[in-house]
Amino acid sequence: MEPMNMLTTVVHLISLATFLCLVGPEFNLTQRVGAEKTMRCLERERKALIEFKKGLLDDDGVLSSWGSEDHKRDCCKWWGVRCSNKTGHVTAIDLHCPVDDDFLPLQTPLGGKVSPSLLELKHLSYLDLSYNDFQGQSIPDFIGSLNSLKVLNLAFASFAGNVPTHLGNLTSLHILNVSWNSDLSINNLEWLSRLSSLRYLDLSVVPFEQTLWPETIVNLPDSLEKLQLSTCGLFETIPFTINSSASLSVVDFSYNNLTLSSVSNWLQNFSTSLTSIGLSHNNLAGPIPETFGHMEFLQRLDLSGNKLSGSIPKSFRNLSHLVSLSLSDNQLSEPVSELLEKLSEHAGQSLESLWLDGNKLNGSLPDISTRFSSLRELVVSNNQLDGSLPQSFGLPSSLESLGLRGNRIMGLFPDIKTFGLESHLKFLDLSDNQITGPLPDLTPYSSMIELYLQGNQLQGVITEAHFSSLTRLRVLDLSFNSLSLNISADWNPPFQLEAIQLASCKMGPQFPKWLQTQGGFFALDISSAGISDTVPDWFWDLSPRIEYVNLSYNKIDGKVPDLSTKFSGAQVIDFRNNGFWGLMPSIPPEVKSFHLSHNNFSGSISFMCTDTTHFTTSLDLSYNQLSGEIPNCFENYTDLVVLNLANNYFSGKLPHSLGFLQGLLLLHMRNNNFTGKFPRSLQNCTSLRMIDLGGNQFTGRIPLWIWTSLSKLIVVSLRHNKFSGNLPPSLCHLNNIQVLDFSRNRMEGRIPSCFYNFTSLIQKNNSTGKTIVGVGEYFGAVYNDVDYIDNILIQWKNQDSEYRSILRFLKIIDLSSNHLIGDIPEEFSVLRGLISLNLSRNHLTGKIIPGIDQMEMLESLDLSRNQLSGEIPAGLAHLNFLSVLDLSNNNLSGKIPSGTQLQGFNATSYAGNSGLCGDPLPKCHEDVPTIKGKGDDYEEDDDRLLTLEFYISMVLGFSVSFWGFVVTLFLKDSWRYAYYKFLSDSKDWVYVTMKVSLVRLQRKFRPH
Template sequence: MTIVDLSVVVINWVQPLSMLPSSLRVLRLSGCNLNTTLSSLFNSSSTLVSLDLSYNSLHGPLPNELLGNMTSIEQLLLRSNDLSGGIPRTLKNLRNLDELDLLGNDLSMVQSLSMLPSSLRVLDLSICNINTTLSFLLKYSSNFTSLVSLDLSNNLLHGSIPDGRLLGNMTSLEQLLLWDNDLSSVIPGTLENLHNLEFLDLSYNQFSDEIAELIEKLPHKVQSLFLYENNFTGSLASCIAHMSSLRVLDISDNNLVGTIPLGMGKLSNLSMLDLSYNHLDGTMIEDHFASLIKLKYIYLNNNSLTIVLDPNWISPFKLEEADFSSCNLGPHFPAWIRGQTDITFLYMSGAEIADRMPDWFWHVMPQLQYLDLSHNQISGVLPMSLEFMSAASSINLGSNRLEGGVPKLPPDLCYLDLSRNYLSGPLPPNLGVIPLKKLLLSNNLISGPIPSSMCNQLQSLLILDLSNNHLLGELPRCWTSSKSSKANHNNLKPVSSQLYIISFSNNNLSGEFPWFGLSCPQLTFLDLSYNNFFGNLPTQIAKRLPMLSFLLLRSNMFSGHIPIQLSKLNNLQVLDLAHNNLSGTIPPSLVNLTAMTTITRTSFDLIILNGTIAYDDLADSLVFDLSVTMKGQHLEYYTNISLLMVNLDLSSNYLTGEIPEEIGALARLINLNLSKNQLIGNIPETIGGLLSLESLDLSNNELSGQIPSNLSALTSLVYLNLSYNNLSGRIPTGHQLQTFTDSSIYEGNVNLCGPPVSKDCSGNDTILDALPEYKDEHDMSSFYLSMGLGFATGFWLVFGPLLLKSTWRTAYFIFIDNTYDKIYVFMVLNWARLFARIKKK
């Protein structure tokens, strides 16, 4: 027997492989769940030519003696184990070793490759935690004249790529992979002696060299060049035309500037071109694509390029993937797209297209899977059905000017964005396809009720956004319990274990709080604001929706008290109950809202960690509409910055009682709005603990007492409104409060004094300000006693003589009567004269 292949068979061997024949030449035990050391597996291994123990749990160091005895070994594959330490020097004696694969082990002790045999043709030491300079690692290794493939990617290598004295003798090298390290520069001319180099990957490093210098020195035989995710600078030089063998060129995500040279159009072997995420500008014309007959993948997105092609131009290539997002392709819809019948991925978002969607577009690309034409000004009417786009998985036509109704969808569609258009009419009853994960129809003119068929859709949806439309009526009842039996709400079965964003805001929907929302246990964002919902808020909300981070119920008709159970929502960072009919007091237990007090993982983080939702599904969905009233204005967030918002808005209700002192613990609050309620008592001193606060509105209440001086410690505060309360005393000064010079923020508090209001705090106005200076009860008693004695003394000095002496009293009242008569006669005469003048006119 010369070959034993038990790959992927779980055998859990821990004893030596003594039962195997001594003549064995090939042994493959890849993925067999072996959990032991290498030395414990073998008694003898001198006849082995090929050994594959990849994807196991082998641990411990590479055994010196065992490896030294493998004198016949040509192929040693040990990738993805738990081996550690360094490379034994005995490996240098393995003169027949052709391929060594140690990927994914911990070889942090490796400092040099000088102990490896010169016979090696393939060496893979990627993801091995090697931490040294590349120069030191390759020192004394210049005898690798047979090496064809060297992979040192995903390590901790740093410094520069060494000069030709270390790499120059590797004349057979065809593949060099150094991606995902911390390398910073390429010494000019380092790579030009590698005449057989075909594949070079320097991506995910810190290179900041001039791109033209690097390309000019590369061997012309290079076919695949990966330089993405670096800091390469400068512009692409015309020397690119000499790289005639190039098949793949990826320089994305660097700092390239300038125009794309016409020489790019001469690379007739090029199949993939990725220049995305740079700072390129200028205009591309037909000559830039003239000879790209093999081009299948092109990514020019996130540059400032303008692409001007003749409407009758016929492209020489058949694309499979293309991304022109943020390039200028307009104003007309690019006609050359019609010839791309093989395309599967087409992104032209933000391409400045201001044209009518051509009728042919929906029929000429039968293999199209991913389409993004969002953020243009494309007009026209959508077809009634998109079912003929049978391969489509994702369609994004958001932020355009499309009209018509919501079409019937392709059978395998997972993502649909038709938001921010002019779609009208009702939602079709047969809208849904079960695979659909994201349905975004916000900001349209869609009317009528939400069809009950939507319940079937909830089984697969992650996101449902129907906000800013003209929908009306009650939400569909997506459960089996009786309409009138609230007792059955405790027995609700989950409608969807994945649905985590629901937005129905700004419609005409009505009814009680939608109970189907309480049967979506992963829900993190619920927006029902600006509708006509009524009734009490459910007390089960914390139990049913433990992941909830955003609860927006603004501008409805909800009544009753704020449920204290809301304080159990540890992830809640936005609570907006403004403009309802809520009564009662503010629950002090809101202090338990952990996400408003300390920085914690968001619900979105937890969902990813739990594996509920793939990151790719989540990434596109963190950009959602969030409407917040703060800083005295209505703000719309349409970006993932909304994840940073921490907001508590209970304004425009009928809340009574005092502001709980516990509110000062909500240190992450950015916006606090308690205005237009019936709150009484003092502003709590603890409010000075809201160090992240940017907007504070306590206006239109019945608050009294002084303004806490520690408000000046809120250095992030940019908006303050305390108007129309019963506040008194001197307005605090210093630090942040000095910036508030608009007196209207204190309007309606007649007993406030000091800048910026006009009332001066001097004289009697300072009495209230002086009150806090009395430190104890004895001082306060003395103050009030002195004030009382002063009042009594003044009273008797004025009125005492009048009471005791009759002649003075008679004279006083005669004086008063005469004064009254004079004033009365004066007023009568003047009114008569004024009336006479008016009659004459």
């Protein structure tokens, strides 16, 4: 039992005992029908009770004795009514609805209206209407006029509105309980100060309106002993004062928003009176104050679920009366041995329950067998404990519950004789550690009720002998070890299990027949158990109370019956990865997770359209042979978070009713035969994180509203469809996008240049999503300890692959096999976290972006089958993670940059570029310049650079001058005539000059 529940139960029992003390012998709870009384009830009061009954709804007839022939006149013998033996006046009415341990009603609660006829009962001192259902009615004001009331209990009765201030008129009231009416509220506290006789006040789960702060401070009566204000919305401070000499002993302020300083200041006035303090789940941060250690009579302290850090105070050595201490789910970080040493100094003889789970405690658990002689519960789960459990390891013989889950404890499983606990240990949780070796003989654990060993490194064979003495065992969890069960077919276990958790324990190939003896379990997990058998018929009727059943990852076959009748109360059904066949079974109305993927179910899923509202949150029917159209009735499944119908033979259009799934996070419809345009109804699914419609026959343009209405998308896969149109700039509203796949469609136009908005792709080491999705998380769902790990089919390193567990690390853009044109936007270079870019099979032109070396995480780059030109950027040689490269079938030229990366790829990565050369292609001619990267030794040649600039300038100057002159000649006649005359005259001048020069040369060299 958790500390909070335990504290609530204890206080409830104490209050019940207080009720009896207050009413004395006039009210005996053990005599609901009562013995003969010396006085009959008064006629006036009998009529008032009859009138009161008329206003109530009593479906089960619990008030049938009221006015019956047997006791028609004597109301003192009616059920729930008590009278005074001396006067005959009605003094008590107890009509509370009995409930079980989970506060579920054992009969139909009373309803209707509370009649003011009760005002006729002038001597009524006890009124209990708790655990009934008054369906949002207000607490009647007239109750404030029942002046003789000493006990008023309206808890769990579904009242609403404001708590009436008239209750302040009940000055004789000793006990007031209006707790757990969450639709009630309190907007005034002054009336509480008038309850001068009040001993017990419980307003838990009745919110205090924020208008009460910060001015309101109310004096509570000095007579108050117990104050319960859990989940009231208390903000930072406590709005009550009590005289420090008052008798206050129990306070519960759990699940509020109180701060440590305000709590410490308030509590220090009661250091000598407080015996029980509940402060769990507030905003307490920092070191634990020494104040608590100075409360010498403190018996119970609950500080769980806060942000307390450091170590426990040294003053805790003084707590000699401490019985229960919960420090769970904080940030404490001291060695566990030191913490236990401080507590044991004075609380060693009194401490019974110690909860330390969910902190950062370290070191090894010491031998505490002699330090805590009364300890019954010790929970140190989910800390940082290490070491092994040595032979000297010892625990007190009184210990009944030990929790060490989620640490780093290693070594062999401890022998029971090491503990010396043969007859007492009932609960043992060593899950998720590093315990090795075979499972020892369990027969000494004869008192064991719950045994959790999952997630260790245990190995070996388990036989019937291991369990021969575990007659009281109710929960067995050996999951995720390397254990094999060697059990005979006719074994009759000595126990009746309620939870059977044997995932990954080999027990096949036959279906375990011994399960037939276990008819009362609510949870069964025999997944990955090596079973390759047909489910026997008896299995489907084995346990009518089953809530969780997991047969996944076996090779079980056979037909599955109608689960809506066989497993009507199930919340999790997981039959994934088996060989079940036949029609898909109907979905039980209460089921939350329904996973039947990777089987051979066929036919339609028209059964989904029933009149029943389902509470399904995760529905996975993927990888079957289902066909037909998707039924248009998702208004019955509005709780869906995950919908996966991928890899079937569904056809037609997606139904409009998908728009009712406003909480949907994950939608998988890939690899079917869906047609039509992008479904407009999805515009309402604003919570979507992943949408996968790949591998269908969708057509038309992708609507612009996707990029605004569905702006939370992380994964978008529309691959292998017939979508057309441009990629709009509004696409860049998807700030959280990690996978964007539009490959194998008919998209056209230019690639938008706004990719710098893709925040998640810019960050190198951050992934927005998670593999497992719960509320507000991405890529999966967790329901009743069942993980839904999402998946996506993408082209990765030139192959179509499905990715699951590493999905959150994928950061991919794939626009391949479309009709895109233009340059590759330079903005791609800012996507430093991108690991795969595929723009192949388009009509892209221009050059490879020079800043590609900034994409440091890139592992796969495919730009093949475009019309890219120019040289390969030198920076490409410095992408250290690049393992897949395809630049083939472009118009690239020049020498492949030198470096360790690019020369390691096959020549096919560069094929179809006639101007490329260099390793791994044939060597370049000497006149082809070498392209060197940043890391190569390289010195600039100033003369070469100047010469290059000179020639460029000369060519540009000549071209401009020449073409300017030619155009002018063409447009202006006078210039053209003058130019032709100039050419003619020049020709004559050149001819005459050459002739004269030639005559002179002949004369010069003629022999004399």
